[in-house]
Amino acid sequence: MKGLFLKDFYVAKKNLRTFLIMILAFSLGSLAVRDSGNFFLCYGIVMMPGITMSLISYDERYHWDTYAGAMPLNREQMVTEKYLLHLVMVLVWLPVLLVLQHFQQVPAFGGAPLTLLVAGLNLGLLLPGILLPIIFALGTEKGRAGYYVVLFGGMILATVSEELTSLTGYVPEAVAGILLFLLPAAVYGLSWRIAIRLYEKRNL
Amino acid sequence: MNNAIEIKGLTKHFPGFALEGLNLTLPSGCILGLIGENGAGKSTTIKLLLGMLTPDAGTASVLGADIGGDLRPVKEEIGVVLDEPGLPHMLKAGQIDKIMGSIYQNWSSGDFAALLRRLDLPEDKPYGDFSRGMKMKMGLAIALAHKPRLLLLDEATSGLDPVVRDDVTDLLLDFTRDEGHSILLSSHIVSDLEKVCDYIAFLHKGKLMLMEEKDVLMSEYGLLQCSLTEAEQIDPAAVIGRRDTPYGCRLIVRRDAVPVGTALGSVSIEELFIFMVKEEQV
Numbered sequence: 262m263k264g265l266f267l268k269d270f271y272v273a274k275k276n277l278r279t280f281l282i283m284i285l286a287f288s289l290g291s292l293a294v295r296d297s298g299n300f301f302l303c304y305g306i307v308m309m310p311g312i313t314m315s316l317i318s319y320d321e322r323y324h325w326d327t328y329a330g331a332m333p334l335n336r337e338q339m340v341t342e343k344y345l346l347h348l349v350m351v352l353v354w355l356p357v358l359l360v361l362q363h364f365q366q367v368p369a370f371g372g373a374p375l376t377l378l379v380a381g382l383n384l385g386l387l388l389p390g391i392l393l394p395i396i397f398a399l400g401t402e403k404g405r406a407g408y409y410v411v412l413f414g415g416m417i418l419a420t421v422s423e424e425l426t427s428l429t430g431y432v433p434e435a436v437a438g439i440l441l442f443l444l445p446a447a448v449y450g451l452s453w454r455i456a457i458r459l460y461e462k463r464n465l
Numbered sequence: 466m467n468n469a470i471e472i473k474g475l476t477k478h479f480p481g482f483a484l485e486g487l488n489l490t491l492p493s494g495c496i497l498g499l500i501g502e503n504g505a506g507k508s509t510t511i512k513l514l515l516g517m518l519t520p521d522a523g524t525a526s527v528l529g530a531d532i533g534g535d536l537r538p539v540k541e542e543i544g545v546v547l548d549e550p551g552l553p554h555m556l557k558a559g560q561i562d563k564i565m566g567s568i569y570q571n572w573s574s575g576d577f578a579a580l581l582r583r584l585d586l587p588e589d590k591p592y593g594d595f596s597r598g599m600k601m602k603m604g605l606a607i608a609l610a611h612k613p614r615l616l617l618l619d620e621a622t623s624g625l626d627p628v629v630r631d632d633v634t635d636l637l638l639d640f641t642r643d644e645g646h647s648i649l650l651s652s653h654i655v656s657d658l659e660k661v662c663d664y665i666a667f668l669h670k671g672k673l674m675l676m677e678e679k680d681v682l683m684s685e686y687g688l689l690q691c692s693l694t695e696a697e698q699i700d701p702a703a704v705i706g707r708r709d710t711p712y713g714c715r716l717i718v719r720r721d722a723v724p725v726g727t728a729l730g731s732v733s734i735e736e737l738f739i740f741m742v743k744e745e746q747v
Contacts, residue, residue, distance in 0.1 A: 264567030268553065271564075275555040319553065328551025330517040331617075332568050333540040465517040 265342040269316050280312050291361055298369040302361055306354055306381050310389040313347040318401040330465040337457045340397055344453045351385035379441045386445035390452040398459035469493045469615050469647035474523035477509055484509050484671040494644040498658030499651040500738055501668035507651035508548060511619045528615055541570055544608030548620035550600040554593025569611035577610035598629040616648040622657045630657055637661055655735035665734055669742050686737055687729030689716040706740025
């Protein structure tokens with residue numbers, strides 16, 4: 262799997278500089294603004310699925326996905342490498358967010374580090390957790406429809422979020438906190454297994 | 466183990482195309498040329514052998530491993546060049562060396578560097594700036610640098626100029642000097658296959674029309690140029706293919722089925738393939 266990481270590193274270094282610059286610019290921008298601190302701080306982690314999706318898209322564009330099928334690699338390794346890569350990016354970025362939050366003029370999320378971690382994990386893992394199996398099953402072109410479905414679902418969720426918030430009163434705060442930590446991990450883990458099964462069935 | 470590849474009744478259906486009940490054997494130490502027009506099923510066959518597609522029916526084994534099982538160990542011993550080169554465009558030779566060295570256990574950086582020199586490939590130029598011929602040569606260098614026992618080459622010579630094709634041919638002949646090395650080479654450029662192959666298989670619209678030793682094929686069939694009247698006197702069972710021209714008739718016939726003493730010219734594999742395909746279309 263080391264060869265796959267190495268290949269993605271070279272591709273990202275050359276093709277995804279814009280992503281990296283945007284993430285850095287918004288993150289550092291979070292130190293300069295008084296309002297919208299949450300948005301600026303979380304922008305980077307919201308953009309990270311874009312990096313992962315772009316790497317998969319480049320694999321298809323260069324026909325690497327087909328070529329890799331001829332190498333001593335199995336489908337599980339190909340899927341796992343992308344999931345691990347994304348997870349590492351999110352986990353490496355979370356401490357950076359905490360440092361930035363500390364130095365913000367008006368600290369995001371009321372200055373609560375745990376809330377920031379929960380938000381970061383959910384933003385960083387839920388969207389790819391839903392999208393990646395669709396993309397591994399259908400490819401990035403057809404899987405783009407999945408992106409809009411997730412976006413539409415997110416909008417509906419945002420609309421009914423007030424009603425959902427009222428339900429949290431029935432759940433003890435500590436339990437809700439643990440659930441919010443576990444949810445993205447569970448979704449991401451389940452998504453990984455599903456993506457492997459779907460990719461194993463796909464014709465390369 | 467006597468056969469590098471054994472295929473029995475391999476079938477794969479796609480919308481608008483089907484590979485039907487393919488039976489094929491590649492003895493170890495030999496080169497098998499898979500000839501067919503575009504869309505005949507050559508790439509499908511190679512992808513099935515590599516486990517990139519799942520067959521609908523039939524079985525196959527590559528270097529003794531069933532294609533339904535875990536092919537990772539056996540893929541260490543297979544070099545592959547696909548018709549679409551699959552490397553990211555920004556990669557240079559040194560980076561390709563590092564990536565492949567991390568993927569293949571038997572990867573040899575020394576062999577890779579020697580192959581780059583032999584094939585006249587630049588080390589400091591990104592892969593995306595390569596010509597089609599250079600890309601194919603890079604594919605071949607990668608395929609050979611991990612010391613494979615079997616090469617699967619899908620249209621590896623198509624789109625190459627004659628000089629590059631000659632380089633590739635030399636490389637393949639060098640590879641098969643070792644008796645344990647085998648090659649399955651698919652192409653629609655028949656002249657390349659005619660130069661290097663021990664066995665020839667014709668694939669047409671997903672069906673195997675013929676598989677035979679090249680020398681047997683060349684000696685079994687002959688080209689008869691005659692008038693239309695003379696052509697009518699030939700036993701139809703002896704005729705493999707026929708072309709009428711304003712000056713007479715060109716027939717490909719089975720040598721043992723025409724009267725002794727009939728003057729027959731030699732037939733090329735390309736002529737044989739074209740005549741057979743056109744005869745089937747009549």
